[in-house]
Amino acid sequence: MAAEILRNRPRAAGPSRAALLPWVRRLGFYLALLALWEGVARAGFWPPWILPGPLTVIETLVEGVQRGTFVTGAVVSLRRLAIGYGISLALGLVLGLLIGRIKVLDETLGSLVLGLQALPSVCWLPLAILWFGLNERAIIFVVVLGALFSIILGVQAGVKNTPPLYLKAARNLGARGPAVYTQVVLPAALPAILSGLKQGWSFAWRSLMAGELLYFTLSLGNLLQIGRDLNDAAQVMAVMLLIVIIGVCIDQILFAPFERRVRERWGLA
Amino acid sequence: MVDQTARESRQVVARAVAEPQAKGEGIPLRIVGVHKTFADRDRRIPALQPIDLEVGAGEFVCLLGPSGCGKSTLLSIVAGLEPASGGSVWAGEREVRGTDTDRVLLFQEAALFPWLDVQHNVEFGLRQAGMPRAERAAVARRFIDLVHLGGFERSYVHQLSGGMRQRVALARALAINPAVLLMDEPFGALDALTRDRLQAELEAIWAATRKTILFVTHNVREAVALGDRVLVFSPRPGRIVREFRIRLPRPRRLEDHALVDQAAEILAVLHAAAEMEGGRHGR
Numbered sequence: 001m002a003a004e005i006l007r008n009r010p011r012a013a014g015p016s017r018a019a020l021l022p023w024v025r026r027l028g029f030y031l032a033l034l035a036l037w038e039g040v041a042r043a044g045f046w047p048p049w050i051l052p053g054p055l056t057v058i059e060t061l062v063e064g065v066q067r068g069t070f071v072t073g074a075v076v077s078l079r080r081l082a083i084g085y086g087i088s089l090a091l092g093l094v095l096g097l098l099i100g101r102i103k104v105l106d107e108t109l110g111s112l113v114l115g116l117q118a119l120p121s122v123c124w125l126p127l128a129i130l131w132f133g134l135n136e137r138a139i140i141f142v143v144v145l146g147a148l149f150s151i152i153l154g155v156q157a158g159v160k161n162t163p164p165l166y167l168k169a170a171r172n173l174g175a176r177g178p179a180v181y182t183q184v185v186l187p188a189a190l191p192a193i194l195s196g197l198k199q200g201w202s203f204a205w206r207s208l209m210a211g212e213l214l215y216f217t218l219s220l221g222n223l224l225q226i227g228r229d230l231n232d233a234a235q236v237m238a239v240m241l242l243i244v245i246i247g248v249c250i251d252q253i254l255f256a257p258f259e260r261r262v263r264e265r266w267g268l269a
Numbered sequence: 270m271v272d273q274t275a276r277e278s279r280q281v282v283a284r285a286v287a288e289p290q291a292k293g294e295g296i297p298l299r300i301v302g303v304h305k306t307f308a309d310r311d312r313r314i315p316a317l318q319p320i321d322l323e324v325g326a327g328e329f330v331c332l333l334g335p336s337g338c339g340k341s342t343l344l345s346i347v348a349g350l351e352p353a354s355g356g357s358v359w360a361g362e363r364e365v366r367g368t369d370t371d372r373v374l375l376f377q378e379a380a381l382f383p384w385l386d387v388q389h390n391v392e393f394g395l396r397q398a399g400m401p402r403a404e405r406a407a408v409a410r411r412f413i414d415l416v417h418l419g420g421f422e423r424s425y426v427h428q429l430s431g432g433m434r435q436r437v438a439l440a441r442a443l444a445i446n447p448a449v450l451l452m453d454e455p456f457g458a459l460d461a462l463t464r465d466r467l468q469a470e471l472e473a474i475w476a477a478t479r480k481t482i483l484f485v486t487h488n489v490r491e492a493v494a495l496g497d498r499v500l501v502f503s504p505r506p507g508r509i510v511r512e513f514r515i516r517l518p519r520p521r522r523l524e525d526h527a528l529v530d531q532a533a534e535i536l537a538v539l540h541a542a543a544e545m546e547g548g549r550h551g552r
Contacts, residue, residue, distance in 0.1 A: 168374075174368075174445065183393075184382070188382070188384065267383075
C-alpha cells in the first residue's frame with residue numbers, strides 16, 4: 001500500500017530507493033516464512049499428507065494447472081462469480097441510488113437491507129438448495145445475495161452523503177433530470193461506492209466457495225473438497241494458493257485502477 | 270501590480286468577448302417584496318424582511334452586511350435555488366421560477382466538482398446545454414485563459430489554491446454566458462493579495478461583458494471597490510438600511526483616498542445599524 005501511494009505522486013521520476021525498500025522487506029519476510037515452513041515439514045513431526053512443504057504444494061499446483069483440472073475449475077468458479085456479481089452490481093446500483101435519494105425507501109427498504117447485511121451469506125445456502133435444488137442457480141443465488149447488500153449500502157451511503165452544494169451548483173449550471181444522477185450524484189459518491197463494491201466482491205467470493213464445497217461439479221471449491229477426500233493436504237493448499245492468487249489478481253485488475261483514479265482526483269492518500 | 274493585472278485582464282477579456290458566445294449582456298433585475306422566514310419545528314425564524322430592489326442592466330450592486338443577515342438567502346432566492354416566503358423576482362421580462370442559466374450563482378466554497386479536472390469543470394454547463402464536444406472544449410479553453418489558468422486544464426480541484434478554485438468557478442460560470450452573475454462572498458476565504466487581484470480581474474471582466482452583477486460581501490472596501498451601488502443590510506432579519514451610490518472612477522484603486530473615505534462612511538453606517546439592532550434585542 002505504502003509503495004502504491006508513493007508511486008501515485010504526480011510524475012515521480014521512476015521508483016526511488018525509498019519506494020523499493022518496503023518491497024525488499026516484504027520479499028525477505030516471505031522467503032523466511034517459506035524457509036521455516038519447508039524446515040518444519042522436513043523435520044518430520046507430521047506426515048506429508050498432513051503438512052506438505054511449500055515445494056510439494058507448488059509442485060501440486062503446477063501439476064494441477066498442467067493437467068487442466070485447476071484451470072477448468074477456476075474458469076467454472078470465475079464464471080459463476082462474474083454472473084452473480086454482475087447481477088448484484090446492476091441491482092445494487094439501482095437500489096442503492098433509490099434508497100439513498102428517496103426518504104420513504106430509506107426508512108423501509110433501507111432498514112431491511114441493513115438487517116439482511118448482518119446475516120452471513122452462507123446462511124442463504126440451505127434456503128437456496130430448497131428453492132432451486134443443488135445446482136448452478138442455487139450457487140449463483142448465494143453469490144448474488146452475498147454481494148448485494150454491501151453494494152447497496154455502499155452506493156446508498158455515497159449518494160446520501162453527496163454534499164448538497166454540488167447539487168446546487170449542478171442545477172445552477174443547467175443540469176436536469178438523469179444528468180444530475182449520472183454526472184453528479186454517482187461520480188460524487190464514487191469513493192463510497194468503490195468501497196461497497198470491494199466489500200461486495202470479497203463477500204461474493206466467500207459465498208461462492210461455501211456453495212462450491214457442497215456442490216459436486218469441477219470448481220475451485222470442489223477441488224478443495226476432493227483434496228480432503230483423498231487425504232491430500234498438498235492439493236488443498238495448492239488450491240488455496242490458487243484462490244489467493246486469483247483474488248489478488250482480480251483486485252489489481254478490477255479495483256486498483258479505479259482506486260488510483262479516485263485517489264488522484266480527490267487527493268486522498 | 271494590481272493595475273498591471275487589470276490591464277492584462279482587459280486585453281484577454283477583449284479577445285474573449287470578441288467571440289460570439291461571449292456576448293451575454295446584462296439584464297435588469299426586479300425584486301418586489303421578497304421576504305423569507307425559516308420554519309424550525311415550532312418556531313418561525315424571520316431571515317429577511319420584505320426587500321424591494323431594482324438593479325439596472327449591467328449594473329454592479331454590492332450587498333453589504335454582517336454574517337447571517339440574510340443577504341446570501343436573498344441571492345439564493347434570486348438564483349432560484351430557494352423559494353421565497355413571499356414576493357417575486359423578475360429577471361428581465363420573466364419571473365424567476367427555479368434556476369435558469371441566465372443567472373449563475375458563485376459560492377464562497379467555489380463548489381467545483383472534485384471528480385472533474387479544470388477543463389471538464391468549466392465544460393460542465395456547456396455539456397448540459399448540449400454543446401458538441403469539440404466546441405465546448407474550445408470555449409472552455411478560452412475562459413480558462415481568461416482567468417489566467419492556462420496550463421492547469423488537467424489539474425484536479427485538490428491541486429489548486431483557494432484563489433485558483435475561484436478562478437475556475439468564475440470561468441465555469443462565464444462559459445455558459447449568463448446575463449446575471451450572483452456572487453456569494455466569492456473572495457471571502459482568500460488572502461488579501463489574492464483577493465485584490467481577483468477583484469481587479471472581476472472588474473475588468475464586468476467592464477468588458479456588461480453583465481449584471483449582485484455581489485454579497487461583508488468586506489466594506491471590497492464593496493466600495495467593486496460596486497456601482499452598495500446596499501447596507503441590517504443584522505438578521507435583514508433589511509436594506511441605506512443605499513450608497515459609488516461615483517468613483519474605474520478602474521478603482523484600493524489605496525485611493527476617496528475610496529478609503531467612502532468605505533469609512535459606510536462602515537460607520539454598518540456599525541450604527543448593528544448597534545441599533547443589538548439594542549433592540551438586548552432589552
